[in-house]
Amino acid sequence: MAVLGLTVTVSGHAVDRAAKTRSETVGNPRYGLSVPDSDVLIRAAGLTKRFGEFTAVDGIDFELRRGEAFGFLGPNGAGKSSTMRMIGCVSPPTSGTLTILGLDSVAAGQAIRGRLGVVPQEDTLDVDLTVRENLLVYGRYFGLSRSVIAERTTRLLEFVQLADRAGDQVDPLSGGMKRRLTIARSLINEPEILLLDEPTTGLDPQARHVVWDRLFRLKQQGVTLVLTTHYMDEAEQLCDRLVVMDAGKIAAGGSPPELISQYSTPEVLELRFQPSDHDQAAEKLADFPAERIEVLADRLLLYVADGDAALAAARARGVEPLTSLVRRSTLEDVFLRLTGRRLED
Amino acid sequence: MAVASAEASAPARLDVLAIRALLFWLVNYRRTWRGSIYTSVANPVLYLGAMGLGLGTLVDQHGTGRLGGVSYLAFLAPGLLASTAMQTAMAESTFPVMAAVKWLKTYQAAVATPLRPADLFRGHLLFTALRTLMNAAIFLAVMAAFGAVRSAWVIAALPVCVLTGLAFAAPIEAFAITQDKDTTFSLLYRFGLIPLFLFSGTFFPVTQLPGWLQPVAYATPLWHGVALCRSLSLGTAQVGSSLIHVAYLALFAVAGLLAGQHFYRRRLYV
Numbered sequence: 001m002a003v004l005g006l007t008v009t010v011s012g013h014a015v016d017r018a019a020k021t022r023s024e025t026v027g028n029p030r031y032g033l034s035v036p037d038s039d040v041l042i043r044a045a046g047l048t049k050r051f052g053e054f055t056a057v058d059g060i061d062f063e064l065r066r067g068e069a070f071g072f073l074g075p076n077g078a079g080k081s082s083t084m085r086m087i088g089c090v091s092p093p094t095s096g097t098l099t100i101l102g103l104d105s106v107a108a109g110q111a112i113r114g115r116l117g118v119v120p121q122e123d124t125l126d127v128d129l130t131v132r133e134n135l136l137v138y139g140r141y142f143g144l145s146r147s148v149i150a151e152r153t154t155r156l157l158e159f160v161q162l163a164d165r166a167g168d169q170v171d172p173l174s175g176g177m178k179r180r181l182t183i184a185r186s187l188i189n190e191p192e193i194l195l196l197d198e199p200t201t202g203l204d205p206q207a208r209h210v211v212w213d214r215l216f217r218l219k220q221q222g223v224t225l226v227l228t229t230h231y232m233d234e235a236e237q238l239c240d241r242l243v244v245m246d247a248g249k250i251a252a253g254g255s256p257p258e259l260i261s262q263y264s265t266p267e268v269l270e271l272r273f274q275p276s277d278h279d280q281a282a283e284k285l286a287d288f289p290a291e292r293i294e295v296l297a298d299r300l301l302l303y304v305a306d307g308d309a310a311l312a313a314a315r316a317r318g319v320e321p322l323t324s325l326v327r328r329s330t331l332e333d334v335f336l337r338l339t340g341r342r343l344e345d
Numbered sequence: 346m347a348v349a350s351a352e353a354s355a356p357a358r359l360d361v362l363a364i365r366a367l368l369f370w371l372v373n374y375r376r377t378w379r380g381s382i383y384t385s386v387a388n389p390v391l392y393l394g395a396m397g398l399g400l401g402t403l404v405d406q407h408g409t410g411r412l413g414g415v416s417y418l419a420f421l422a423p424g425l426l427a428s429t430a431m432q433t434a435m436a437e438s439t440f441p442v443m444a445a446v447k448w449l450k451t452y453q454a455a456v457a458t459p460l461r462p463a464d465l466f467r468g469h470l471l472f473t474a475l476r477t478l479m480n481a482a483i484f485l486a487v488m489a490a491f492g493a494v495r496s497a498w499v500i501a502a503l504p505v506c507v508l509t510g511l512a513f514a515a516p517i518e519a520f521a522i523t524q525d526k527d528t529t530f531s532l533l534y535r536f537g538l539i540p541l542f543l544f545s546g547t548f549f550p551v552t553q554l555p556g557w558l559q560p561v562a563y564a565t566p567l568w569h570g571v572a573l574c575r576s577l578s579l580g581t582a583q584v585g586s587s588l589i590h591v592a593y594l595a596l597f598a599v600a601g602l603l604a605g606q607h608f609y610r611r612r613l614y615v
Contacts, residue, residue, distance in 0.1 A: 051615075090456050090614055114459045124454035126369075128376060137369050141458035143361075189458075 039066045041193055041224055042087060046096035049082045056082040058248035059096060064193075069215075069225040073235045073331060074245035075341065080228035081121060083245075084197045087226065089113050101192060114142060117191030121198045123178050127171040131162060131181055134170060135188055142189040149188065156184040160214060176207025183214060194218065196227040200234060212237055232331035244331075244338055251338040256331055263337045264329035265291050267307035271300045271314070271321040281319050288314065294336060303333070362460055366468025367475075369451065370441075374472075385480045389425065389487040396548070397421050397491060411550060415495065415579060422493035423578035424547035426484050426502060427509050427570035433480045434510035435517060435538055437473040439530040442521035445469075452613055462609035466522075470514060470602070477510030478503060488578075496580025505577065505591075509570030512594040515601025522608045541567045546575075569593045 042064040049057040057079040064070045072080040085091035086098055089109035098105040100112045125134055132153055139149035157163045160180035170178065179199065186194060199215065200208040215238055219225055229235050235242050236256045243253035252259060269290075273281045282295045285302070290310060294301040304310040307326030314321075336342060374381075401417035412420040445452045445465075455465055481503055488494055517533070524530075544554065545567040551559055562568050569590040576582035 085615075088457055090453075092614060110459050110461060113457060116457070118457040120450075120453065120457070122450060124450040126373065126449060126451050126454075128373060133372055137372050138454070138458070140365050140368050141455055141460050143365065143459070185454075 040064065041066050041101055042226070043099045044096065045098075047083070047086065047093055047098055048095045049079070049086060049091065050094045055248050057086070057093075060243075060245075060248075060250045062243055062250065062253065064224070064226060066224055067222050068240045069219050069227070069238050071226075071235045071239035071242035072228040072245050073230070073232065073239075073242050073335070074228075075230055078245040079248040080230075080245055081197055084195055084226070084228055088116060088118050088195055114189065115192045117186035117189065117194040119179075119182050119186045119194070119196040119199055121201065123182055125170050125178055125181060125185070128169070130167055130169055131157065131173075132166045134181065135185055138185045139188045144189065152188055152190075153184075156187055159187075159217075160184045161210070174207070176203050176210060179203060179207070179211055180214065183211070187218075191223070193224045193226060196225065198228055198230070200229075200231065208234075232335065235331055242331075244335055246335075246339045246341075252334070259331065259334045260329045264333040265303040266305055266329060267303075267310075268327050268329050268333060269302040269304055269307040269310045269314070270325040270327065271302065271319070272298065272323045273300075273321055281321070284317055284319050285314060288317070292337070296342075301333070301336075303329070362464040363467035363471055366455065366460055366465045367471045368468075369455065370469060370472035374476075381476075382483070385483040386487065388429065389484045392425055393418065393422060393487065393491045393493065397493060411553070413579065413581070418491065418493045419495055419579065420575070421548065422488045422491065423499070423502065423574040424571045426481060426488065426506060426578070427567065427574040428542050428545075428547050429484050430477050430481050430506035430509040430570060431513050431541065431567050432538065433477045434473055434514040435534070437476055438469075438514040438518040439521050439533065440527060442469070442518055443524065443527050443530070446522060446612060447525070456613045462613040463606040465613070466518065466605045466609040467602075469518060470511065470605075473514040473518075474507050474511060477514075478507050481506035481510075494578055496578060498577045498580055498582060501582075502574045502577045505570060505573045505594075508591065508594045508598065509566065509574075512566040512570070512597035512601070515598050515605055517601070519601050519605035519608050522605065522612045541565055546571045566594055566597045 040063050042062075044060060044062050046059045046061065047057060048055070048059050060079075060083065062070075072078075072083060074080050082091065086093050086105065087100065089100070089105050089112050092106050101115055103112050105112060126137065129137070135153045135156065136146070136149055139152070140146075144152075153166070154163070157166055160183055162177060162181055162184065165173065165177065170181065173181065183196075183199075196215070200211050203211065212234070215225065215227075219238070225238065227234075227238060239256060241253070241255050242259070244251045244259070252263060254262065271281065278298075278300075282293075282300055285293060285300065288302065288310075290302040290304045292303040294303075302310055302314070311324055311326065332342065397418035401421065404412075404417040409415060409417065409420070452462075452465055456462060460468075485494075485499065485503065488499075520533075521530070544558070545551070545562055545565050547567075551562040551568060554562055573582070573587060573590040573594075576587065
């Protein structure tokens with residue numbers, strides 16, 4: 001879709017029209033994407049989840065297309081996992097509608113679950129069983145025959161690089177291996193949509209990269225990925241399109257470059273000072289001609305078009321930082337702009 | 346996926362789904378069955394030896410009129426058989442449920458598939474029924490070897506044991522799925538299982554209890570299981586009272602089944 005940056009305002013009219021003729025192309029109500037209706041795999045409207053008084057998901061709308069990698073980016077407690085559980089049809093929405101693969105998520109939950117793959121946030125493997133037995137039991141849940149499971153097990157363990165561990169018990173495997181096994185398990189029914197809730201949380205950097213690599217390959221093979229993350233690098237690497245969630249609401253949505261160009265400047269100048277000079281420097285730069293200045297506890301962020309030029313201009317004002325860094329804007333900056341908070345705090 | 350949607354609407358397929366859930370327990374049991382068989386054989390040998398033969402010799406010397414004129418061993422063995430069913434069912438329906446929903450979260454993994462909470466519940470009950478049948482059959486074999494069986498009707502005690510097991514397993518699993526800590530299970534054993542084991546007519550006739558306590562004993566499902574197993578083993582079973590015992594046990598099992606389906610759903614679909 002080459003319609004980056006095009007923002008269509010909410011258009012209930014277009015959605016009504018689509019309901020009448022499925023083949024028609026409609027505007028996504030919120031994120032400026034225009035896709036044929038038949039390619040929309042998940043559509044949420046006013047989706048809400050409350051637990052007693054607490055509203056975990058607060059009336060969100062989104063659409064997800066076949067073949068894309070779609071992310072929910074936000075800090076812990078933003079409502080990402082609650083949203084994922086509703087998409088996984090194991091958590092009935094309090095209100096709003098959620099249509100998955102053309103079916104209602106509540107009325108047809110069982111049929112939908114048969115076509116989803118789920119990688120939960122916490123490992124739910126049976127640690128007493130072997131790697132192969134885990135896939136056997138799980139495949140049987142989907143009603144697959146033993147021979148089909150055996151054939152897919154060989155292929156999937158090859159794919160997640162666990163072929164040599166097939167007969168081993170799961171318990172002693174490393175965190176990264178368990179995660180890869182969970183991914184293999186989620187693929188046993190050849191799902192049309194793969195849901196990944198914080199797929200690399202708790203993994204060391206090396207294990208994360210292996211998981212990312214496998215997920216990227218899945219994406220290349222055309223598997224539709226839906227993932228939640230609070231790592232902006234994960235979101236940038238994997239997601240074609242994402243929504244930024246905060247306090248149960250969607251703050252913004254689009255592709256990573258789109259979001260960055262819309263909510264941030266091309267470059268960011270990071271300045272670090274001696275703790276004693278920090279406040280004084282912030283004062284000196286208060287009227288600096290940057291698009292925006294963020295004063296964090298440990299550094300100043302100047303959002304500018306040209307970082308080097310800004311650094312020179314700052315020095316010209318007599319500001320002498322301890323260290324300085326000029327970098328590209330990231331989703332972290334988008335998040336900071338949208339919510340006033342950092343992602344991984 | 347026409348297959349999956351057919352399952353959603355056709356009740357005839359429900360059992361198939363429960364059997365898929367059963368496989369999980371069977372594959373796990375494959376790892377531990379040897380140890381469990383040892384316990385299943387050792388328990389009846391020890392109890393029948395110590396109490397049936399050892400204590401029984403003393404009891405028999407003082408006359409067994411109140412036991413119905415049979416040896417203490419013949420009186421005790423079918424009572425222990427029914428208690429074994431209860432104990433097996435309780436062991437399967439407490440900590441394993443906690444492990445599946447909380448410690449290992451294998452239930453959470455399973456509800457992400459076409460299986461529904463009720464399928465997981467029924468699948469586990471099926472496994473519990475199988476384990477109860479297995480332990481009861483082993484117990485019965487040991488009982489026969491001790492010469493404690495008086496009637497071929499004792500074979501009918503096997504389905505009675507399964508029913509007794511379910512009368513405990515279904516309500517206890519329904520309770521276990523609502524728990525967040527396993528501490529309540531120790532209370533259940535201390536104030537539920539042990540008093541039932543001791544005072545539901547297993548070791549002595551309920552008529553020996555103080556008058557006010559007797560109705561309590563008659564109200565417990567274990568007493569009905571014990572009475573039924575005993576009458577079958579001694580060849581004194583009567584149709585009328587047997588049907589009442591079966592109906593009473595079935596009531597507990599069905600009530601537990603309905604409650605369990607509700608509580609499983611509430612715990613796993615949040």
